[in-house]
Amino acid sequence: DGGITQSPKYLFRKEGQNVTLSCEQNLNHDAMYWYRQDPGQGLRLIYYSQIVNDFQKGDIAEGYSVSREKKESFPLTVTSAQKNPTAFYLCASSPRNTEAFFGQGTRLTVV
Amino acid sequence: EDKVVQSPLSLVVHEGDTVTLNCSYEVTNFRSLLWYKQEKKAPTFLFMLTSSGIEKKSGRLSSILDKKELFSILNITATQTGDSAVYLCAVAEYGNKLVFGAGTILRVKS
Numbered sequence A: 001d002g003g004i005t006q007s008p009k010y011l012f013r014k015e016g017q018n019v020t021l022s023c024e025q026n027l028n029h030d031a032m033y034w035y036r037q038d039p040g041q042g043l044r045l046i047y048y049s050q051i052v053n054d055f056q057k058g059d060i061a062e063g064y065s066v067s068r069e070k071k072e073s074f075p076l077t078v079t080s081a082q083k084n085p086t087a088f089y090l091c092a093s094s095p096r097n098t099e100a101f102f103g104q105g106t107r108l109t110v111v
Numbered sequence B: 001e002d003k004v005v006q007s008p009l010s011l012v013v014h015e016g017d018t019v020t021l022n023c024s025y026e027v028t029n030f031r032s033l034l035w036y037k038q039e040k041k042a043p044t045f046l047f048m049l050t051s052s053g054i055e056k057k058s059g060r061l062s063s064i065l066d067k068k069e070l071f072s073i074l075n076i077t078a079t080q081t082g083d084s085a086v087y088l089c090a091v092a093e094y095g096n097k098l099v100f101g102a103g104t105i106l107r108v109k110s
Helices: none
Strands: A004-007 A010-013 A019-025 A031-037 A043-049 A064-066 A076-078 A087-094 A106-110 B003-007 B010-014 B019-026 B030-038 B044-049 B056-058 B061-066 B071-076 B085-093 B098-100 B104-109
Touching: A004 A087, A010 A019, A019 A031, A019 A087, A019 A106, A031 B098, A043 A064, A043 B098, B003 B085, B003 B098, B010 B019, B019 B030, B019 B085, B019 B104, B030 B071, B044 B056, B044 B061, B044 B071, B071 B085
Parallel strands: A010 A106, B010 B104
Antiparallel strands: A004 A019, A019 A076, A031 A043, A031 A087, A064 A076, A087 A106, B003 B019, B019 B071, B030 B044, B030 B085, B056 B061, B061 B071, B085 B098, B085 B104
């Protein structure tokens, strides 16, 4: 069954802790993306990757880090440097020159 | 900095009304403009537009792009309560960067 899988769906983090959100796709897509969505707002680009071992910062990369060691996987780490990490995080992937497909998201809450 | 601006930010209409959602953009290397509908979690794809003046249509939804004036509109005719959602506009650039606007929250009242 093809698609994009994000895990976990819900995540709680204590202040000062790093946490990693998983995103896996079996669609053989080259490009992958991470977005942050706050209540009542659109999607803000955190990082994106065009190919394995390459990624670029989006508009709000501070306090986040990513890796792209495999085509299928694009994990996002929310570091303690991110001052307001509570949000809904969406991962997407895209083949070349067509629309992006989204995972179901991870809701991160800092407690 | 790349910008995608949607208007209005929110809209309340009655069933049967027609609505027009707007999206303007300023990006460096425009490749295409995309519309998505987000009801709960994952946005779902509606349209991708690459050429000016060519309307794309799917049922009661249609969209058109003006590359000279740098905007797109999404029309929904004969709205239904099931059309209530956040409508997102995004611009894809060469190099695969994909930037979204803030979205328009549409509520259709019965």
